[in-house]
Amino acid sequence: MIVPVSHLSQRVNQRVQPFLAADVGGTHARVALVRAAGLRDVEVLAYRKFTCAEFGKLSELLRVFIEQDVTIPVHRCVIASAGQVIDDVIVNDNLAWRVSLTGLRDALDLDDVALLNDFEALGYAIDNIEESDTLLLCGPSVRCEGPVVVVGPGTGLGAAVRLSGPQGVHVLATEAGQMDLAPGTAREREVLARLAPTDGYVAYEKVLSGPGLLNLYNALCSLRGQAPRLDSPEAVTAAAEAGSDADAVEAQEMFCALLGSFVGNLTLAYMASGGVYLAGGVLPQIKRALRSSRFVDRFLNKGGMREFLLRVPIRLIEHGRHGVLGAAHWYLDGTQQGGAGPRALGEGTEA
Numbered sequence: 001m002i003v004p005v006s007h008l009s010q011r012v013n014q015r016v017q018p019f020l021a022a023d024v025g026g027t028h029a030r031v032a033l034v035r036a037a038g039l040r041d042v043e044v045l046a047y048r049k050f051t052c053a054e055f056g057k058l059s060e061l062l063r064v065f066i067e068q069d070v071t072i073p074v075h076r077c078v079i080a081s082a083g084q085v086i087d088d089v090i091v092n093d094n095l096a097w098r099v100s101l102t103g104l105r106d107a108l109d110l111d112d113v114a115l116l117n118d119f120e121a122l123g124y125a126i127d128n129i130e131e132s133d134t135l136l137l138c139g140p141s142v143r144c145e146g147p148v149v150v151v152g153p154g155t156g157l158g159a160a161v162r163l164s165g166p167q168g169v170h171v172l173a174t175e176a177g178q179m180d181l182a183p184g185t186a187r188e189r190e191v192l193a194r195l196a197p198t199d200g201y202v203a204y205e206k207v208l209s210g211p212g213l214l215n216l217y218n219a220l221c222s223l224r225g226q227a228p229r230l231d232s233p234e235a236v237t238a239a240a241e242a243g244s245d246a247d248a249v250e251a252q253e254m255f256c257a258l259l260g261s262f263v264g265n266l267t268l269a270y271m272a273s274g275g276v277y278l279a280g281g282v283l284p285q286i287k288r289a290l291r292s293s294r295f296v297d298r299f300l301n302k303g304g305m306r307e308f309l310l311r312v313p314i315r316l317i318e319h320g321r322h323g324v325l326g327a328a329h330w331y332l333d334g335t336q337q338g339g340a341g342p343r344a345l346g347e348g349t350e351a
Contacts, residue, residue: 018045019076021331022062023118023323026082026094026155027052027210027281030321031065033074034328042328046070047321052096059107066108075111077104078331080121080323082156084175090115094156116173116330118323119158122150122279123171125326126162129277129317135287138296139275139313146273149266151176152280152319153212153259157205161270168333176266177205184261184298188254194219204262208255210282213237217251237285256290260298267312268305275313284318 018035029050037043046069055061066074081099083092090099105113126148131141148162157177163170181202183189195215196202207216210233217236221228230236230248239248263276283290299314300306 017076018072018074019078019328019331020062020066020074021324021328022077022079023121023327024058024079024081024095025052025118025281026092026096029058029061030324031062032321032324032328033070034324036332040329042325042332044321044325047324055096057097057107058099059104062104062108076114076331077108077110077112078114078116078327079104080116080118080327082118082158084117084173085115092156114331114334116327117158117160119150119152119160119279120171120173121323121326121330122158122277122319123148123160123162123326124169124330125322126150126277127169128325128329129322131315134277134315134317135291137278137291137314137316138299139311141313144274144311144313147270148274148277149263149270149272150277150279151263151266152278152283153205153209154281154319155210157203157208157212158280159266161266161272162274164274171330176262177208178203180204181207181258182261182265184257184301188258190223191216191219191254194222204258208259208262213251213255213282216254217247220247220250220254233282234285240289241286252286252289253293256286256293256295257298260293260295261301263295263314264299264302264309267299267309268302271308273308273312275315278314278316279319279322281319283316287316290316 018033021032021034023030029052031048031050032044033046034042034044048065048069050061081090082094083090085101088100088102101113101115150162151159159174159176161172161174181192181204183192192202195206206212213233213236217230218228224247229245230239236248236251239245240252243249267276300309302309
């Protein structure tokens with residue numbers, strides 16, 4: 001295929017010009033001004049982490065970054081966000097605002113707004129993660145070939161699958177966190193009954209997230225016939241770490257065990273021989289408890305597939321800038337191939 005010279009010049013210009021890359025979660029948004037550095041690297045020119053609840057709209061948050069941290073005109077933006085785009089609107093219960101991609105583009109006078117899933121972005125960042133910056137929880141210490149699962153609890157429960165082949169890397173975004181919760185012990189079945197007294201649908205995200213940890217704690221207090229004494233995930237974590245509240249300790253232990261089962265299920269679903277990367281905002285805060293918990297036991301407890309799972313490395317990473325860098329890599333790869341472009345732009349009005 002012959003590409004017109006004008007198109008080639010446009011692509012080169014797109015790669016050279018800095019653009020915004022944002023990783024937007026339910027609690028925090030990480031925003032950077034970035035540009036391509038060579039064929040595969042990304043240079044961060046400015047970076048800041050924001051608390052989403054301090055802003056009425058995503059456009060307001062990005063405008064503050066542009067006005068205070070950026071000294072050049074910016075015309076393009078890529079956003080990594082939990083959820084999916086339906087009719088121009090990002091659909092996710094955990095976001096602080098309703099986000100329309102068209103509205104965002106118009107509010108900030110941007111030429112291009114592109115979107116990908118937040119854990120999809122983490123999948124594209126794997127090559128930039130040094131093994132020395134990770135905590136190996138189980139499995140071999142070397143990188144393995146095959147699909148890679150990226151999963152983690154934060155305000156919600158995200159997951160993606162990274163596939164590598166002759167034509168490069170492709171990451172599949174998933175909504176695995178919305179799968180039905182499957183308890184593995186009698187105690188977990190009791191908790192499920194408290195969460196769904198009418199045998200209704202309960203997603204894994206209902207227990208494997210920051211709010212989910214609090215849900216577990218409240219359910220356990222109810223089973224003991226006691227009123228909850230803690231009112232936030234952070235308070236539950238602190239009490240569990242201090243050993244000052246029996247329900248908090250049990251909630252954190254159950255959280256880790258259920259996470260092990262969930263991660264094992266995803267690993268088998270995608271035969272993720274390349275490994276598992278655990279991210280999200282919750283796990284770094286309970287790193288010690290995770291290592292001493294039944295997480296690994298439950299991950300391996302898959303009958304005859306235990307031998308396969310023993311060969312799968314599981315690493316804990318700090319979320320940090322990885323989502324921003326992964327989004328930037330994805331966007332640059334798209335412009336190099338002809339333009340990533342916005343996904344599903346329509347007639348939305350809010351930003």
